[in-house]
Amino acid sequence: MTTSPARGRRFVSAIAALFPSRADYAHAGRTWRGDLIAGITVGIVALPLALGFGVSSGLSAEAGLITAVVAGFIAAVFGGSHVQVSGPTGAMVVVLVPIVAIHGPGAVVTVALMAGVIVIAAGVLRLGRAVSFIPWPVIEGFTLGIAVIIFAQQIPLLTSAHTARADEHSSNALVAAVQALAGADLGYLLWALGAAAIVVACMLLLPRLHPAIPGSLIGIAVVAVLALVLPTPLATIGTLPSSLPAPALPNLDPALLSHLLLPAVTVAALAAIESLLSARVAASMADTGPYDPDRELFGQGLASVGASLFGGMPATGAIARTAVNIRSGGRSRIASAFHAVVLLLVVLVASGPVGSIPLAALAGVLMLTAVRMVHRDTVRAILRSTRADAVAFVLTAVITVSFDLIVAVIIGVVFAGVLALRSLSRASGVHREEIAGERHAGDERIAIIRFDGPLFFAGADRIFAQVQSLKGVSVVILRMSQLELLDATGARILGDIVQSLERRGVTVLIKGVQARHEDLMRTVGVLRSLRHANHLFAELPPAIEHARSHIRREPEGRTA
Incomplete structure (x- = not known):
């Protein structure tokens, strides 16, 4: 019979396994040079995405940058993957937009704190493997729907200098895009489309000259310079702080917390799913050791809590940035932690130039990012696989695009849970x-x-x-x-x-x-x-x- 002291020791051991150890850096002595180079590369790639996702969420570019710095560093140290890169992502933006529209921008910081606590609890309760039961077609259906929404969310940034606020249009991205086009300022639209086209062209063409060329960053720099020398009407990011704000607790009013509980659960579920999916993909891309799903949840939860204390948004593992990290030579946590340091240096020494970047340039980055999220071979493979998987894929994508995003995520998770329960009745x-x-x-x-x-x-x-x-x-x-x-x-x-x-x-x-x-x-x-x-x-x-x-x-x- 197991004694209480033995159970207590096992519990303490399980909790201790969720925290960093010397083993995390066992090979850092021979990989640190490649890790630093990878950290710089990922930092360059992450900068326009962090700014763009902050704006698209209805918050600010500052919120996206803070999240990339704070959450990116915490997740690198505490997460369950040696190469995972974390920060603001397109999937999270999709869920945050209706929260901003209904409860205001300030509610996102509180949701980040609540969701982070929920994800931490999931890690402590060893629920990492349970989240992985969501099938591949459902995940890809979410990805397709999210890509469509991210693309549609950029249209208001291209139509007018005064349509970037989250409360001016419908919380449904497609409806909001149509509303923005209906009231578009034609003169502004032409300037904005030109700026976005320059960025997209740089992202498509420059990497063909050399894969290491940061096309998005160069495209944004070109547009920013043109906006300074030409009398354009393009709206810019605006003033950014030259340092991180002092940490502070968000609004914890009980009445507000009760209204935000359901959104927080949704954000937590999405953060867990996306982070674990990214960590698993990373483990199959390079021989950097296995990932710990429970520790990954624990680390990502801490990252969202940390970001909330500095006024940031919920964070998740980012598949695209993680892939860039691995392909650039990142093999230990030093790379993902250093990417956050690179972004912090941007805050400290380059906040002025960054604030002059036109919003239309960020829209171009995110539009092409959304297009690249959808892989035709993947869609074709799922649709040709089995009828049940094809239906799951299409249904998830349609629900994601058509309904309120919070409801869509809940329906998708419940649908996946039903399939998982049916499958668990058999053994393999x-x-x-x-x-x-x-x-x-x-x-x-x-x-x-x-x-x-x-x-x-x-x-x-x-x-x-x-x-x-x-x-x-x-x-x-x-x-x-x-x-x-x-x-x-x-x-x-x-x-x-x-x-x-x-x-x-x-x-x-x-x-x-x-x-x-x-x-x-x-x-x-x-x-x-x-x-x-x-x-x-x-x-x-x-x-x-x-x-x-x-x-x-x-x-x-x-x-x-």
Whole structure:
């Protein structure tokens, strides 16, 4: 029988695991140079996004910049991923706009505090894995709807110098865009479209000269200079502070808190979902170690609480900025923490020039960002996968665009929960098998992984983690002959497994793909992820012999 002191020790150990440790920086001694370069690069990319998302939320560019600095640093230190970059995001802006319209800009700071506390509690209660039950098509449906809304939110910034306030138009972004166009100042619209076009052209063309060129920042600089030398009517960001404000508690009036509870729960759910999704994607992009989902929630919650104390907005992990961090060489928390320092330096030494940036330039950045959020291959793969997944994707996207955003997020999460409960009624698993028959030298470096039962979103993350935990192997054979059911999320995870193992130098062979699963696996790209077309087998003995041939060709003692 477990004693109370033993339970207490386990609880203390679980809480301690949520805090930073020396192990977080175990490899920083050899990666810090690349981390600093990555931090500068991400800081440059994050600056226009932080300013733009602050304006689009109905708050201010200052709020977006404060959030990127404060929340970005706290999440880097306390979060569950070594390479996650956090700050204001487009998905969060979509939820904040109706809150600003109904309760005013000041309510967002209180919502950030409340949502942060909720996310911290979710981390302490070890709910990180539960949030990952939301299936891939639902997440992509939200992404599509959010992209449409972000694009529509920029239209008022292009139509008039006096339409940037959140309370002048409908809380629905599409309706507000139509209202803004109906009352557009044609002269102003032409100037604004020209400014946005310059930024978009720089973002599209300059990286083709060299990937490291920050097209968005250069485009914004060009527009800002033109606005200074030409008599344009373009509205600008305005005065920015030259330092961070002093920390202070937001309004905690009980009557206000009761009205903001539902929005805070919605913001917390979205922050958790987006942060965990970004951390999981980051873990599959580079070999920077696994992420801790519970600690990720804890760190992101602290980040939102910290941002609220300085007048900022709720923060989440940012997939695009995290990807830039990894591709720029970021391999430890130093990179994401330094990106926040870079943005702080902007506040301290360049607030004047930044304040002269035209809002239309930021609109151009966010419009192209919204377009890039939607990947045609992803949409096509989901629509061609299964009927249930296609319906989930379309329904989520339509609800996100058509309804009040707070209600849309709740409906999406409830819908995903119903699907998860249905899926959890079945079991799925993976098992490592021994090679039958006579043993050969090097057989210990071959792993045969058998998939049993169904494979779809409810157990996808768990199976991904199990396969990723393999050590000391050079070849992995994935046996699919006993796989009963496969959906788009399960197929996506299979593709992630293949790509992640191959990235580690492990050769992946697939055996026994059933005819009923083959079309889906081809559509989602699982089979295309294999290193060679001859790594697909109908029977196990030829797969084992092929694996042994790989072992014989490898240098002695090589394992991954």
